[in-house]
Amino acid sequence: MRPESLYPLFKPLSALKGVGPRLKPALERLAGEHVADLLWLLPSGQVDRRYRPRVAEAQPGRIATLTVRIHQHVAPPSRNRPYRVICGDDTGTMVLTFFHARADYLTRTLPEGEVRVISGLVERYNDELQMTHPDHMVPESELETVLRVEPVYPLTHGVTQKVLSKLVVAALADAPELAEWHDASLMARRTWPSWRTALAQAHGPERADDLDPHAPARQRLAYDELLSNQLALALVRRGMRRAKGHPIQGDGTLRQKVLRALPFTLTGSQETALGEIAADMESDLRMLRLLQGDVGSGKTVVALLAMLAAVEADGQAVLMAPTEILARQHLKTIEPLAKSAGVEVAVLTGREKGKTRAAILDALKDGTVKIVVGTHALFQDEVAFQDLRLAVIDEQHRFGVHQRLELAAKGHAVDVLVMTATPIPRTLMLTAYGDMDVSRLLDKPAGRQPVDTRVMAANKLGAIAEGIARQLDGGARAYWVCPLVEESEKLDLAAAEDRFRQLQGLFGDRVGLVHGRMKGADKDAVMADFKSGKLDVLVATTVIEVGVDVPEATVMVIEHAERFGLAQLHQLRGRIGRGRGASTCLLVYQPPLGEIARKRLKILRETEDGFRIAEEDLKLRGAGELLGTRQSGLPEFRLVDLDAHQDLLAMAARDAQMVLEMDPELKTPRGAALRTLLYLFERDGAIKFLRSG
Numbered sequence: 001m002r003p004e005s006l007y008p009l010f011k012p013l014s015a016l017k018g019v020g021p022r023l024k025p026a027l028e029r030l031a032g033e034h035v036a037d038l039l040w041l042l043p044s045g046q047v048d049r050r051y052r053p054r055v056a057e058a059q060p061g062r063i064a065t066l067t068v069r070i071h072q073h074v075a076p077p078s079r080n081r082p083y084r085v086i087c088g089d090d091t092g093t094m095v096l097t098f099f100h101a102r103a104d105y106l107t108r109t110l111p112e113g114e115v116r117v118i119s120g121l122v123e124r125y126n127d128e129l130q131m132t133h134p135d136h137m138v139p140e141s142e143l144e145t146v147l148r149v150e151p152v153y154p155l156t157h158g159v160t161q162k163v164l165s166k167l168v169v170a171a172l173a174d175a176p177e178l179a180e181w182h183d184a185s186l187m188a189r190r191t192w193p194s195w196r197t198a199l200a201q202a203h204g205p206e207r208a209d210d211l212d213p214h215a216p217a218r219q220r221l222a223y224d225e226l227l228s229n230q231l232a233l234a235l236v237r238r239g240m241r242r243a244k245g246h247p248i249q250g251d252g253t254l255r256q257k258v259l260r261a262l263p264f265t266l267t268g269s270q271e272t273a274l275g276e277i278a279a280d281m282e283s284d285l286r287m288l289r290l291l292q293g294d295v296g297s298g299k300t301v302v303a304l305l306a307m308l309a310a311v312e313a314d315g316q317a318v319l320m321a322p323t324e325i326l327a328r329q330h331l332k333t334i335e336p337l338a339k340s341a342g343v344e345v346a347v348l349t350g351r352e353k354g355k356t357r358a359a360i361l362d363a364l365k366d367g368t369v370k371i372v373v374g375t376h377a378l379f380q381d382e383v384a385f386q387d388l389r390l391a392v393i394d395e396q397h398r399f400g401v402h403q404r405l406e407l408a409a410k411g412h413a414v415d416v417l418v419m420t421a422t423p424i425p426r427t428l429m430l431t432a433y434g435d436m437d438v439s440r441l442l443d444k445p446a447g448r449q450p451v452d453t454r455v456m457a458a459n460k461l462g463a464i465a466e467g468i469a470r471q472l473d474g475g476a477r478a479y480w481v482c483p484l485v486e487e488s489e490k491l492d493l494a495a496a497e498d499r500f501r502q503l504q505g506l507f508g509d510r511v512g513l514v515h516g517r518m519k520g521a522d523k524d525a526v527m528a529d530f531k532s533g534k535l536d537v538l539v540a541t542t543v544i545e546v547g548v549d550v551p552e553a554t555v556m557v558i559e560h561a562e563r564f565g566l567a568q569l570h571q572l573r574g575r576i577g578r579g580r581g582a583s584t585c586l587l588v589y590q591p592p593l594g595e596i597a598r599k600r601l602k603i604l605r606e607t608e609d610g611f612r613i614a615e616e617d618l619k620l621r622g623a624g625e626l627l628g629t630r631q632s633g634l635p636e637f638r639l640v641d642l643d644a645h646q647d648l649l650a651m652a653a654r655d656a657q658m659v660l661e662m663d664p665e666l667k668t669p670r671g672a673a674l675r676t677l678l679y680l681f682e683r684d685g686a687i688k689f690l691r692s693g
């Protein structure tokens, strides 16, 4: 239950005075739906209104606040001329100008003969001092509200600075005093203010320094958010790691059989990873390990051997893939190998229906099937196991923190191995996974040849097609990846279909098309034809659709390469260079090429090292943007600037560990304050992992 002290902050924005049906949606787009969300919207600039000259001294080009008497209103002679208000003090006069003015409003706000405080940019125009659309025009009694440093907020259409500032002030007034959740000595060392003071300072920047991410108030707020993130991850992890009852100790017989059946020997890092996984499974704590390896580094084999360890111990194992096509792909790799050890493998996706489905469900329940490969369908309620011991989750290039939470919430006491092809830089790793155990596959399987990557302009498309024709005659197979049209599956499809027909004109029925809107079975049929060699050219729309292993494919054309991200291009290219033949990747761009896109393509030409590519990507885009993409599933931070607050992240990870060592149930006064922190950042999902939560 959310602590009562936070109720005012979790009221809807409409609870604030002045937020009506027009403003609410704009504010929600800008900040979020609760009052608290306004607090997290920190100013990006400031306007110092403390310069308070007499009229004659006012320097053009500066923001000034002046006390003046209103002399005279001068209505414009024509519509495209401004409305003018003459005013001044005993040192001189000044003209306030307004375009498209409403005279009645101005006569009310600036009555002739009265004294008013005005604030805005001083200009000189035709020898006159002038101020166009002053930001503030108030009676003298309100001088103090104007005479200060005003925060400037990032805005969305439909919200003005004035309105937003007012609402933030109201939200700040609603912010309660909360018990301190940070360690007192840390606070002292860093000279951090209390939470409420930090908010007030961050929203009331007085000097330029106050906007710096390293300003104490901003640091403190960032640390609040980071600590809540790390604490939540650590809680989930601890919750998931609780003793699992029966440690898994296989006798190695099944694994030996499969190893003998493999047409290759394992790489050093595959061996190491397997050792680490086996040790985790043998321990009586649940495993929560990330297996990180580039596309083609051989994760699937490692997963299979881990699953066999569970089967040796008389348990069951699942392998879950993010898409139907990848599930089938895994099945194809795994099934023949498992068979060589006499182990049956079943598949369960949304496509298994009726009797087939019922039979699989039965076999899982009574334990006749030991290994099942599938999609998210595996986690539906009706799926029950006799004795599930290991879940392998293949995330490919998606992140699925939520899926893991779901799994944990189901309470299966299973070991979890997460496979990811995303070479996540260390910083981001910590924010997405916390201090999770990691095995990395660094060396590529032997016999792989580097991919020859070339960058070409789209006007050479004719020559490219000819070149490919020659390669096809030589027995090659090619992927042709179609332009990614932003946010429009329909347009993606249209572009792919056009290209498909055009290539068909050149290569006849050796060309196939696979896209996101096809039915599962149709996709599989096309893929199977490409794999068997019935098709030589596969036109594809999205990344996922080519998430497939066809070692004979040695050519890849990526159209509009400039529209893809670095990581995506790397993933795509990873689909070739898997077999014995030399491979070529053609990155085709539409000129002119922007600076960032040029750099991206250059990096791809230079290296195939996924970790280096990830680091470069981070440099080019900045952590903020990498994390900013909602789809990535990575946490989004409101107060943290990962580039500036890197050191705080590592500190928060350690802090969270230490807190839970000493106070695993968050029962001490600091523990209670930390619970409030989790609620404050809406990470309370993690609280259910506390036994007494």
Ligand code: ADP
Binding pocket: 264, 265, 266, 267, 270, 293, 294, 295, 296, 297, 298, 299, 300, 301, 445, 446, 549, 551, 578
């Ligand atoms: P990933 O899942 O990491 O993308 P896979 O497990 O699908 O990679 O492996 C890609 C290909 O490499 C598969 O055809 C697999 O059989 C093969 N492979 C895996 N490990 C090795 C190895 N040690 N030596 C040679 N080939 C390997």
Ligand code: MG
Binding pocket: 296, 299, 300
């Ligand atoms: Mg794979």
